[in-house]
Amino acid sequence: MALGFLTMTSRRWDPRSPRGVVPVVLAVLQAVLVLGPGLGRGVVITHDMPWSPDPRWTPFVLGLDTPAPRAVPSDAVAVLLGKAVGASMAQHLVLLTILVTLALGAAALLAELVPDVGMAGRCATVVAAVWNPFVSERLAVGQWVVVLGLAVLPWALRGALRVVRGTSTVYAVAPALLFAGLGGVNALLVVSGAVLTVLLAGAVRARSWPVARAAGVSLLLTAGLAGAWAVPALTARPVADALGARAFAPVADSPVGVIGSLLGGGGFWNTGTHPEPRSHVLIALTAALLMTAGVALALVAAPGRDGLLLAAPLAVFGVLVLLSVSGPAEQLWDTLVHRVPGGGALRDSQKLIAPWVVVGAAGLGVLADRAARRLPAGLRGPAVALLLGLPLVLSPQLAWGIGGRLDAVTVPSDYRQGVDELAALPPGDVGLLPWSQYRRYGWNDSRVSLTLAPRTVDRVVLYDDSLPLRSGTIAGESARAAEVSKSIGAGTPPDRALAAEGVRYVAAELGSGLDVDTGALRSSGRVVVDRPSLLVVDVGGPARSPSASGAGVLGWGVTLLTALGIIGWRGARRTDRKLLTGLLRSRP
Known part of the structure; x- marks a missing residue:
């Protein structure tokens, strides 16, 4: 995925210029540094990432033996890739691609907001997008699909802005939705929710039928991609467990409280993943202030109404997160999670701060770019170095497999x-x-x-x-x-x-x-x-067959193939037009 997006990190990406090469090299090197021992021989098996050493089409992988298949279709994608290159290499490629795609996606969003941004700003965004508590806490618990959603999100926001501006069509967001669909419920919820919010806000503000139509197509595409897990989940027995809504609510991972932790990109409900450095008030407070300043700068620096459009998902997702942590809203949140069809996908609400993290990383790039341009010559170097190194100082636990949590082993x-x-x-x-x-x-x-x-x-x-x-x-x-x-x-x-x-x-x-x-x-x-x-x-029991239906998986596959076919057909038409234009221009 990242390799397919390398040429999109700016409007005019020049592979021969340092501004084009350095961010890519930095993204790859930092991904290797973060994963560290996880790239060794074998597979990483931790918490929610029990990566099979032998790729098999088991009923669980296909979502046929469970009422609510949460690991579909992500596990099927891992098996498919594992059959092609081996389980160990498949996991390495997936994790590396996610981190590189995240870094370059944030840089691409920055370039969309500030087209003339320099190398310092791009590099600062590349670093900030990965070195933060959100990535650390999710990788520590093995939730690579949530990080996948975070990685796809900046590309999706970038495409949605282009659709609203009228410089592109729904095809600008369709690839991002497809990749998010590979991650299942959590990745698709974050990405499609942000895309639909931006498109609907743009359609209402501009009263634009093409933008509204793009929102409708995105919604249909999301529904089709959600079929693999949504169809069986909607027919599963209801589990009204009020403890679930409370147990998965964001919690403070630092001395600055729940809200302060969320502002800094943390607040994950699993306390076992909380980074030790965030127990220091200075680190936690600095992270919260830095990310908040980054979000504000990104929204202000965005041209025209782009800032307001980016603020839309931040506001909508922010309200949902606040509902989940507010005591007075506990009953309302419980009803939303357990009583509304599909509401269970919101249970782990901390993932909804993903747009905040992405926009904050882009804003840090804006800050670095302005420092490199406007500060006196003697202060530019130290200021840029500080902004580049600050995310690493605030999240040092990410280095080398999150302190050994991500370590490849042989089954x-x-x-x-x-x-x-x-x-x-x-x-x-x-x-x-x-x-x-x-x-x-x-x-x-x-x-x-x-x-x-x-x-x-x-x-x-x-x-x-x-x-x-x-x-x-x-x-x-x-x-x-x-x-x-x-x-x-x-x-x-x-x-x-x-x-x-x-x-x-x-x-x-x-x-x-x-x-x-x-x-x-x-x-x-x-x-x-x-x-x-x-x-x-x-023990002599009878033979049984999977009770779940494969209709959801079939619907997901049909949607995926149809969307890929349309995108490929459109891309082929563009290529044909370019070739024809080139031939006509070359004629004497």
Whole structure:
């Protein structure tokens, strides 16, 4: 994706000029510095990023075994890429591309707002777009799809501004929506929400039918791309858990409070990801003031009404975030999240500060550019160096794999062989033990991560999809898993509880940081896989088929292929026109 956008970092990108080359080189180098050990041999497995070492089209990957497939279609994209270049290389390419695309996208947005911006401003924006708490906290918890949404967002905003100006059509935002759609619900929500807000604001202000039509096409494209997860999610059983709305609300990751943390780009609900440097009031306060000043400068520097258009998503998203952190609005927010169809996508509201982070990074570029142009000669160098280095000083934890959180590891061969043996057995669902979706694999340095099984076992895997938090346990969405949990809570042995739900095979991941009574499990049926890392017992349950429909995945695929076809056809027509014009001009 980043490679396809390299020529778009300015209106006239010259690969021979330092202004064109240096930001690109800087973006690549800083991406390597951030990922560090994560680019080593193997795959990074942490929190919400249990990257499978063997790309397989499992029911989980295709969204066929879960009521609300949140990892669709991002996991399918990872599998497709992994089959082409290998799982390890696929993950490296995805993470590198996301960070490079984010940096260059912010620089492209800056160049759209300030066309004559110099190299100092571009480089400052490239750095600020990546070195911030938002990227740090999301990568630390393995939410690469949210960072993907952040990376696509500046390109989407840039395209939306061009549509409103009348210098381009909906095709300026369609590629960004397509890439956001690859990331699933969180990425698409952030990008499409910002695009639609800008387009609708522009249509109302200018009373422009072409802009309104572009908004309508964007909405249809968003609906089609959301089909893979929206169709099954809307038919899933409702989970009215008020704790969920509170547990995922932004929290303070610094001494400056929740609002101050959000202004600085932080405030993620998972306290385990909060960077240690932000516990210092000076760092947190400086980050909040710097990003706020950056947003203000970007809006003021934007030509014409572009500043007001950029302010529209900031205002709309800002109101939603404030609702989620406001005590008096707790009931309203709970209703919006749990009662309104599709409202669950808003539950983790901190991701809605993504436009604030992107516009703030562009504004820091404006500040650096003005410093390089207007300060006395003796002060220009130090001032620009300060603005370039300040984001690194405020977020030093990002360097070299976020302190080792992003470290590539090799999945034990016996685990992978056991999975292969399980795949060769007669049909039947798999029940997973320990009865939790989180693991601390010993071979993964005991890092917290989601279980690998649903992404590696090529059959339906039944596991506990509830989410344990410090504030309590968030109920899962699988009715079968809920019944198993109820039986286990009543004293039924886990293997018998799983067998009662129609599971044929009970698989135990050993060395996962949680205890399993292997003796009782072995005596519950016939042992069919016996490996140091994986034990599988046939308990004799019936064969079952995935209960979810593939209509959402099919709709997503049709939308993607149709949009790509239209964009490709339009691009081919442009190329043909340019070639024809060139031939006519070259005729004597």
